[in-house]
Amino acid sequence: MDTQTETEIQAAVLRRLLTHLDNNKDVQNIDLMILAGFCRNCLSKWYMAEANARGEAIDYDAAREAIYGMPYSEWKANHQPDATPEQLAAFEARQKARADQ
Incomplete structure (x- = not known):
C-alpha cells in the first residue's frame, strides 16, 4: 500500500470513529478512560499536537471542537x-493499575 492511500484510510477511520462517538454520546469520557485508557479529550490533545x-x-x-x-x-x-x-472508583483503580505497570 502506498503512503497516500494509507493516509487516506487512516483519515477515513478517524472520521468514522468520530461519527461513532458522536452517535453514541451516552458513552461517557470516563467510561472510555476506564475501558480504553483514552477519551475524546485525549483525541483532542493528539489532534492539537499533530x-x-x-x-x-x-x-x-x-481541537476539542473538531473532535x-x-x-x-x-x-x-x-x-x-x-x-x-x-465510575470514579473504577477510574481511580484503572489509574493506579497503570501507574503500577
Missing part, C-alpha cells in the same frame, strides 16, 4: 452528567 507539529496553529478549544463537533462547553452541558461514585 496539527502543531505540522506548523498549524490550533489551540485546545479548537466533539461543537464547542466543548456545549457538549459538556448537554451530554456529560457528573461521574457516578462507581
